[in-house]
Amino acid sequence: MVSLARKNLLKDLPRFLVAQAGIMFAVSLVTIQTGILRGFTESTTLLIEDSATDIWVTSENFVNFELTEPIPYLELAQARQVEGVRRAEALLIGSGRWYSDEGKLTTLRIFGFDPEGQLFRPGEVSAASLEALNQPYTAIIDQSNQRAFGIDQVGDTARIRSLPVEVVSITEETQSLVSSKFVFASLKNANAYVNAGFSAELTCQLGDNGLNCQNAYERAPETGAEALPAPGPLEADVPITYILIRAEPGTDIPALKQRLEDTITGTRALTQAELVEETRAYWQERTGIGFILGLGAVVGILVGIVIVAQILYTSVSEHLKEFGTLKAMGAPDRMIYGVIVEQALWMAVIGYIPGISLCWGLSTWTLASQGIIILITPVSAAGVFGITVAMCLGSAFFAIQKVTRVDPGIVFKA
């Protein structure tokens, strides 16, 4: 049987396409805003999820993955003694500045880990790349940071603070959207980079007015890698950020957490899931970023409703006499409303398909070129489709109100 809704929509094709472009825009807005929100949230925990760690031990003043206080390296040895610990490795997180060969400055976040370890991995990197990290003054960077770091290929060099660095491998899908640029190095190299750059000298003199002290900072001279001694092993008092734990098979994880906290005082032990949850919650709830992106998604939905409502309302207004004719002919309300609802559903489907395709293409491009994740999963795509349908049906409600008030007597007015 003939579909009045479909025929009405397609009657004026250029106009229909303009209307669909509006819905496509609304779909894109919702998808991109929610995708950025989800992408941003998930990007903050990519490294946690890539690791093969059961428990992360850190300072009791932990706030989120990158914001916590240091613990001494010697506590790694203590952790290894705790019953139920199969493996324990150190992770050092610090900051610094990257100077490209052209002298361009970029702030960085450096992750120092044991390249021969098993618990921390900077994305998918080969064994050879990890082996190369054992060389002095080497690092791995994320593909999305290549341009910012001025790195074209593996083997290119730069400086971190005053020390040289050679890029030995390029990884991908590790970068957090809210952090400085990530750099991965061995524990020895990372420790050297974190502490390089300036030396401080405190000079005090006893004078007439008491003790006068002067703190002098001196920038370390820039030197080539060949002229520098290789960074030495970490000393016991060197601050690290996490102790990563793999438990013996069958170990009661909550009990092991408790034993670790009891053994290493002033620390907190979190499972991988807890660390992910607390880090995401921090960014979503305790910073304005989550709120702003969430607001953007809500605005996207509202704009979508307004666009679709306007299109449907205009369409219904244009066909008001037709609806009046249907009413005069005795068409039941459900049939008349059915025409509007069907029209809304067609608009939802036809607007959604190009909208989501556009966003998918855009997300692929932004990830490859900017390192920005606009996360579109099958579930989120289905969710956006649900929102689109709800948006169109919600808009249809306004159009139905107009039709409900149509006086069928208009059919007799020329």
Place this chain on the structure above:
Amino acid sequence: MAEAAIAAKAVEMVFRTGSVETRVLKGIDLTVSAGEIRLLMGPSGSGKTTLLSILAGILTPTGGRVNLLGQEITGLSRRQLARFRRRHIGFIFQDFNLFPALTAAENIELALKIKQRSTAEAKRLAAEYLEQVGLADRARHLPKDLSGGQKQRVAIARALAGSPKILMADEPTAALDSKTGQTVVALIQNLAKEKGCTVLMVTHDPRITDAADRITHLEDGLISHSSSWQTREVGGNGVIG
């Protein structure tokens, strides 16, 4: 005498706009026999279209009663009225009111869909009625590709396809030239008689009075006079009534 298909008793209609009241109908008594073709004539503003809307169950009068096919419709709910119209009344409009996005055949099929006919039956009846109005070869044309006369013939086919007992027509020839108008009215007359349909037609067009069994004249919300075909033939002065 044939049973009354349409019976109106003391029908009044008052429109209120703010504090202004306009009495459009001032107590109309009207009876139209089954199978009769009745014209409603009168000057603009005399209340013809309002009366037609009330008699079709589209507008509820502010006073009086309307009985269609033996059923009192004045007290029916909006939904019951819609059901009554769906089952028993066909409409022809001055502006044709065809759905511009639908072909001639689809316009008729949609009307039959409203009457809950099956798809197959709707398609068969649409083809059959288009044949009867001489437009079988225009079945797949959109209204914009049809002439005014052809559009009105599609509207007639649409109105009659559901086999209504009453046909309400509002100025069906107003948008047509004289010759086409007469052809259209002849078609309504022939098909209505053939199907045993009662016709109530509002018109200004004096050239189609010959098609009517009876003519009712309205003036200033009241029936001024009525005349039958016989009266006019006896009077022979060309003046209705």
